[in-house]
Each structure stands twice: as structure tokens, then as C-alpha cells.
Amino acid sequence: MSVQERIRGGERPQKTGIFWWSGQIISWLVLFIVLALIALMIVIPKLGGATAYTVLTGSMRPNFPPGTLVVVKPLDPKELHIGDVATYQLKSGEPEVVTHRVVSMGTNLSGEQRIIFQGDANNTVDDPVRSEQIRGKLWYSLPLLGYVNSALSMQQRTWLTWVVAGGLIVYSLVMFIGAWRERQGKQR
Incomplete structure (x- = not known):
């Protein structure tokens, strides 16, 4: 046949x-x-309560070249150690941030904690950072995905998540209905 x-x-x-x-x-x-x-x-x-940032400069090469997505989890700045990679605000209360490595920690004369950062590829240290400027410690990183992160706004990411979830639901319904119809066809 x-x-x-x-x-x-x-x-x-x-x-x-x-x-x-x-x-x-x-x-x-x-x-x-x-x-x-x-x-x-x-x-x-x-x-995880974390925030994703994109590395924009070469200051953290070779481990985190431009375009790397770094996911930073909030923590108490007292839990930071020398060698940790963390993200901090350049100026307290402003959105611009930097992700560098902790190279020194201490307190000033008034007892306030100060953390010194430096980019892995930089020759000089950054200005001292106060604990309230710390956004969090590096949780994980993904090379090149920072470009995708930068291309999508928060609203676009939310929509993308809902569209994919909806697409998966529709796909599973189509597969379920197809299997049901095939089973009905075999029973005839």
C-alpha cells in the first residue's frame, strides 16, 4: 500500500x-x-534575590571580559573577604556600578568600614568604598550573555519569560491533544 x-x-x-x-x-x-x-x-x-549585570569594560580581564553576565547576590559587606569579586556603586545612591575584586579592607578613623577594590587588569586601586555602596558579591558569571542582558530591558525580559512560558503551555497542549487524537484513532 x-x-x-x-x-x-x-x-x-x-x-x-x-x-x-x-x-x-x-x-x-x-x-x-x-x-x-x-x-x-x-x-x-x-x-535567589540576585541582580544580573553586564561587564562593559576590560578592567576584569581575563576572567570577566566585556560582555560577561555577572550575577551578584546581596550580602552583608562584613562577609566580604580579600579576593572576592563584588559589585559596588561608584557614588552612594546612584545607579552606576562597578564589578571589581576586593584587595584591601579596613576602617577609617571614625570606625567606618572601607573596602578597596581593583580591577584584575588595572594597575591602580579604586577609591575607597563605604559598606552602603556594596550591591553584592559575585554568585556566578556567564561569558557573552551580558550582550543579551544589555539588549533587553527589564520589561522585555519579563515579557520574554511570559511568552516562553505561554509557548511551552501551548506546545504541551498541542502535544497532549495530538496524542489523545491518535489514541482515539487507534480505538476506532
Whole structure:
């Protein structure tokens, strides 16, 4: 019986072959990669109370070149140690931040904690930083994903998360309905 006769007779031909399998593998791989990226860039930081930043300069080369996504988790500045990588505000209360390595810690004459940072690729230390300027300590980093992070606004990230979640729900419904229809067809 030919494929055309099987289709006319209500039988569906089996989907096999190199192109069908290649398409299945590629589509599942793309889905997995997109979900992993969303998890690493949006969901995990949000659940962990962390913030994702993009490295914009070469001051932390070679470990964190420009375009690296650094996820920073808030902490008590007293928990920082020399050698830790942390993000701090350049000026207290302003949004501009820097991610550098702690090279020295101490207190000034009035007993206020001061932390000295330096970029791994820099020859000089940064100005002393007060504890209220610390945004957090490096939790994890992902090379090149900072470019994606910079390209998307917070609102776009939120929409992207909802669109992907909705797409997964629709995809699972389509798969469920397809399996149900196939089962109904076999019972006839």
C-alpha cells in the first residue's frame, strides 16, 4: 500500500527518516537552550534575590571580559573577604556600578568600614568604598550573555519569560491533544 493510499484510507504514515529525526533533535535542542538561558539570566537570579549585570569594560580581564553576565547576590559587606569579586556603586545612591575584586579592607578613623577594590587588569586601586555602596558579591558569571542582558530591558525580559512560558503551555497542549487524537484513532 502506498503512502497516498494509506492517507486516503485514514492511516497516517509513520514519521521516521533522517530529516524527521534531525528536525526533532534540533527543535528539542533549541528549546532546551532557550529555557536554560532564561533560567540562568532571569529566573534563577530573581528566585535567589540576585541582580544580573553586564561587564562593559576590560578592567576584569581575563576572567570577566566585556560582555560577561555577572550575577551578584546581596550580602552583608562584613562577609566580604580579600579576593572576592563584588559589585559596588561608584557614588552612594546612584545607579552606576562597578564589578571589581576586593584587595584591601579596613576602617577609617571614625570606625567606618572601607573596602578597596581593583580591577584584575588595572594597575591602580579604586577609591575607597563605604559598606552602603556594596550591591553584592559575585554568585556566578556567564561569558557573552551580558550582550543579551544589555539588549533587553527589564520589561522585555519579563515579557520574554511570559511568552516562553505561554509557548511551552501551548506546545504541551498541542502535544497532549495530538496524542489523545491518535489514541482515539487507534480505538476506532
